[in-house]
Amino acid sequence: xxxxxxxxxxxxxxxxxxxxxxxxxxxxxxxxxxxxxxxxxxxxxxxxxxxxxxxxxxxxxxxxxxxxxxxxxxxxxxxxxxxxxxxxxxxxxxxxxxxxxxxxxxxxxxxxxxxxxxxxxxxxxxxxxxxxxxxxxxxxxxxxxxxxxxxxxxxxxxxxxxxxxxxxxxxxxxxxxxxxxxxxxxxxxxxxxxxxxxxxxxxxxxxxxxxxxxxxxxxxxxxxxxxxxxxxxxxxxxxxxxxxxxxxxxxxxxxxxxxxxxxxxxxxxxxxxxxxxxxxxxxxxxxxxxxxxxxxxxxxxxxxxxxxxxxxxxxxxxxxxxxxxxxxxxxxxxxxxxxxxxxxxxxxxxxxxxxxxxxxxxxxxxxxxxxxxxxxxxxxxxxxxxxxxxxxxxxxxxxxxxxxxxxxxxxxxxxxxxxxxxxxxx
Amino acid sequence: xxxxxxxxxxxxxxxxxxxxxxxxxxxxxxxxxxxxxxxxxxxxxxxxxxxxxxxxxxxxxxxxxxxxxxxxxxxxxxxxxxxxxxxxxxxxxxxxxxxxxxxxxxxxxxxxxxxxxxxxxxxxxxxxxxxxxxxxxxxxxxxxxxxxxxxxxxxxxxxxxxxxxxxxxxxxxxxxxxxxxxxxxxxxxxxxxxxxxxxxxxxxxxxxxxxxxxxxxxxxxxxxxxxxxxxxxxxxxxxxxxxxxxxxxxxxxxxxxxxxxxxxxxxxxxxxxxxxxxxxxxxxxxxxxxxxxxxxxxxxxxxxxxxxxxxxxxxxxxxxxxxxx
Numbered sequence: 001x002x003x004x005x006x007x008x009x010x011x012x013x014x015x016x017x018x019x020x021x022x023x024x025x026x027x028x029x030x031x032x033x034x035x036x037x038x039x040x041x042x043x044x045x046x047x048x049x050x051x052x053x054x055x056x057x058x059x060x061x062x063x064x065x066x067x068x069x070x071x072x073x074x075x076x077x078x079x080x081x082x083x084x085x086x087x088x089x090x091x092x093x094x095x096x097x098x099x100x101x102x103x104x105x106x107x108x109x110x111x112x113x114x115x116x117x118x119x120x121x122x123x124x125x126x127x128x129x130x131x132x133x134x135x136x137x138x139x140x141x142x143x144x145x146x147x148x149x150x151x152x153x154x155x156x157x158x159x160x161x162x163x164x165x166x167x168x169x170x171x172x173x174x175x176x177x178x179x180x181x182x183x184x185x186x187x188x189x190x191x192x193x194x195x196x197x198x199x200x201x202x203x204x205x206x207x208x209x210x211x212x213x214x215x216x217x218x219x220x221x222x223x224x225x226x227x228x229x230x231x232x233x234x235x236x237x238x239x240x241x242x243x244x245x246x247x248x249x250x251x252x253x254x255x256x257x258x259x260x261x262x263x264x265x266x267x268x269x270x271x272x273x274x275x276x277x278x279x280x281x282x283x284x285x286x287x288x289x290x291x292x293x294x295x296x297x298x299x300x301x302x303x304x305x306x307x308x309x310x311x312x313x314x315x316x317x318x319x320x321x322x323x324x325x326x327x328x329x330x331x332x333x334x335x336x337x338x339x340x341x342x343x344x345x346x347x348x349x350x351x352x353x354x355x356x357x358x359x360x361x362x363x364x365x366x367x368x369x370x371x372x373x374x375x376x377x378x379x380x381x382x383x384x385x386x387x388x389x390x391x392x393x394x395x396x397x398x399x400x401x402x403x404x405x406x407x408x409x410x411x412x413x414x415x416x417x418x419x420x421x422x423x424x425x426x
Numbered sequence: 427x428x429x430x431x432x433x434x435x436x437x438x439x440x441x442x443x444x445x446x447x448x449x450x451x452x453x454x455x456x457x458x459x460x461x462x463x464x465x466x467x468x469x470x471x472x473x474x475x476x477x478x479x480x481x482x483x484x485x486x487x488x489x490x491x492x493x494x495x496x497x498x499x500x501x502x503x504x505x506x507x508x509x510x511x512x513x514x515x516x517x518x519x520x521x522x523x524x525x526x527x528x529x530x531x532x533x534x535x536x537x538x539x540x541x542x543x544x545x546x547x548x549x550x551x552x553x554x555x556x557x558x559x560x561x562x563x564x565x566x567x568x569x570x571x572x573x574x575x576x577x578x579x580x581x582x583x584x585x586x587x588x589x590x591x592x593x594x595x596x597x598x599x600x601x602x603x604x605x606x607x608x609x610x611x612x613x614x615x616x617x618x619x620x621x622x623x624x625x626x627x628x629x630x631x632x633x634x635x636x637x638x639x640x641x642x643x644x645x646x647x648x649x650x651x652x653x654x655x656x657x658x659x660x661x662x663x664x665x666x667x668x669x670x671x672x673x674x675x676x677x678x679x680x681x682x683x684x685x686x687x688x689x690x691x692x693x694x695x696x697x698x699x700x701x702x703x704x705x706x707x708x709x710x711x712x713x714x715x716x717x718x719x720x721x722x723x724x725x726x727x728x729x730x731x732x733x734x735x736x737x738x739x740x741x742x743x744x745x746x747x748x749x750x751x
Contacts, residue, residue, distance in 0.1 A: 003526060006522065006525050006526060010511075010522050014511070014513065014514060018513075225509070228509045228510065228511070228512060229505065229507035229508060229509030230509035230510060230511055231509070232478070232503075232505040232507060232509060233503065233505060233509060233523065233567070233570065233571075234526065235478045236476050236478065236498065236501065236503040236505075237498050237499065237527055238526060239495070
């Protein structure tokens, strides 16, 4: 045990002292922060207004539609909708084709995002019941979301027209047509889910990055020792298992230190006034103590799982280059977790989430999402930890055997049958 | 009491027998030379002595006890493939390696400074290992093997790549350690080093023990049938009837005499004939060198054709890749 401690301490001290550690500790939060604030900034400020044209022989309808669309923007419930610029155009029957051509050209050049063509109803005699035909031509399929907005606005406009027909005063009509806003009430213990989602996503990405990064670091440091041949001196006094354990613990502690620094900084920042000034739009860390504790539990499990695989990969290979080829085993399960992130974030208790989160390679990352955002039962959480711990034990067993032989082996990379023979070797 | 005792150890790697039926004993206070060409099983034998690998059959005893890992703090090992943590400060590195051998940090630090003084590399102490020259790194590694005052010192090719001054410094350090009762084993393929310093040797070839015993005994078995002559002038004397074989070099010849009961007289008669033909500046009658004994022995035990060509040039070839047997 003493030897494991010595090796872990050396690994830790030497790594924390490097400039690389300092740089990643400072730079990664800066980059992540810049990305977050940057994307928030881009989505809030530079969203371009939507410019559409309404072509109608009925100028009143066009004007009503114009004011309705522009009004939508000022309502609080539609804060996310972009600014509308609406050009009302008259239609001259003879030059309909010419008008279309001009509009199409404007669509192509990007001046217009779409145009609405209102063809008057065929039988003007029964104007109340017959509705004109509306044809919307968006610039591209990206603009097709405008359709529903247009439909809503048109509905309101036509409704108001009908109400006016029936002799209802404009003010009353407005009151009747006032859209209903549903406010989200805050559940006491579950406040601000949206910002929790953001925080958990950040932690998820953090866990993903740190596990991948430090797992690779374990493999790399083993290769480094193979190339520098230092391990032969070490093996003269200590067991390969001790060496591997020390390495994993040492490198892992560096990772925990780094994450600890980041989290502390994030919590301090969000508690201070600066954060509320800077990131007023919901980008603040809203985490419960349980979410933080679970983060470290699953982080340690995940790290132990992947770093012991990495240790075996490192022991099997002789160079960084060869390691890259085997990298897939390490990165693929992590990527699977990343791919499912969005769906599990939205439905943390779905069947898929429940199954995946119990499969050991995915457990650390996915069960963490479920624990933080969903409602897994206690036994599920317990089972996930137990299953992962058991598989970590198995992997460490296999890895230490591969390590034991592989670390003394140099030359070619072992084949699968050779690997199996290594496992039998004492 | 014996420090190391190998009993019929055997080690087979996938397709290759690295060590086969190897036995020898090392007593305290001996300088033991483990000799053999590359790939003959030297490193494999040493690794089995300290439990890095386990023999397939046979047994290893250290300090009169069957091998256990608890004996390892009494062993100092300098591996053939040198390795140190490149980015680490020299003193930290020595302290770390000392601690792994059971020293406390303060003792390790004090001894490290003393050793650096003794080996004349005090200026290296505060530096990073990667900033040192290769020779200096070797000295650091040498110190690392000795820091914990081991009773058994195993040196795998300790002088490869060292200049003569530093080789001598290290060799005399080892001789000093030997004189205070430590057992030193060093492996080499440089037979000339062994002749000078070793009390005992074991010659191995292809994993088999070819020859072992004390240097004096071994040499005394062999007759003084080698003659070295430096000369100027004609070489007509080389047709002397007692000559079995001649190697010609620039200005000198190495002669092997025919086996006979009267080797001394044959040599004198050869000298007389040489003086008659040329101007002799040096004449020496010797026993065969260890290298010659080795080659002879190898040819006796395994009369395979290519062993005949075994020469120093071949012995010096570095071994590349694969498990170093």
